[in-house]
Amino acid sequence: MSAIMLERLWNAFLDTSLMVGVSASLAALFGIPLAVLLVATAPGGIREAPRLNAVVGALVNGFRATPFIVLLVALIPLTRLLAGTTIGVWAAIVPLTISATPFLARIAEVSIREVDRGLVEAAQAMGCRRWHIVRHVLLPEALPGIVGGLTITVVTMIGASAMAGAVGAGGLGDMAIRYGYQRFDTVVMIAVIVVLIAMVMTVQFAGDRTVRALRAR
Template sequence: MTWSEMSPLLWEATGQTAVMVGWSTLFTVLFGLPLGVCLAGTDRGGLFPTPAVRRVLGLVVNVGRSLPFIVLMIAVIPVTRVLTGTTIGTAAAVVPLTIGAVPFFARLVETALREVGRDVVQAAEAMGAGRARVVARVLLPEALPGLVAGLTVTVVTLISYSAMAGVIGGGGLGDLAVRYGYQRFETTLMVVTVVVLVVVVQLAQTLGDAVARRLSHR
């Protein structure tokens, strides 16, 4: 296969991967950030310690993290069909990607929030700030470098997950590698696809690290 033949396929697949990772990252933050705040807040020493709730949330998160992504994709096919009307394609892949990434990101959020000094929180409480205000004005801003670092790790994980989504027709670079590189024995295209994935991961990691460092210096 020549470069002129590979190029359109690579551009299309890269765009599909970007769409999958972009939407799943957005949904992961929307669901994973509050979940991480709840995990940190309901723990002993948190803003609203509730051991029973903490145990339930911890169990749900641990179960979600323990499932291999390929198994998760197959297990949530009924949910995917209900939400998107299909089980293949880019839109369908966003569902298992989000479900797989939310517990992962929530734990990273919990870790970042725990690193915020207790004295900072106590000072805000002493000035009369309520719990919601402490979370929004103290915890999250103070933990922002760690949150960005955690989000970077999550994005990199989502890129690898999106490649696996190609196994069940999720589109993107993984799908291209399976359909052409594996099934049609196009070794050159397989190698190029791997290189593109590596480059995309490196760019995401470099950008995330740079933003996290900048926030840390501030």
């Protein structure tokens, strides 16, 4: 590869890292509270609200069931409203975040549900408020599972960001299509694939190490 292509590969890597990093942070910011809401309002939860739980659950399932490429196109008006454009890195962050949030919420919900019910009942017996139960019991006990779920989410988002790049979002997907596929440059295509694999392996390794450290505490 020429020096120019290496520079473009580096810039594409940075764009993909930015897309995934910001989207993953926003997905965690919205997805974890959403998971807590689903658990708390479920039958037998610390704040039962079956109707609210059913509505929120239906919305989460609806977004999860929508393929990312369809969601990418359907959210173009919202993307234009929030990002001011429908192409580029920041435009891709909107559908990436909306796609990843319900995905992470369901994984985090499973982890929170697996917290020993006895711990929750003990906290309630001591007069703890619902917020204290969430903050000091549910989230700390479920943290390893949530981190594991976030790792899976980020890995999925790396693939989704490449798909978004193919429709004008920039990043590694855009480079693979523009310079690898359209120009029949196998070297560029292989280089992009290697970088994507390296990103996935790095994220998975870091996530696994973090989960093991949390469980060892």
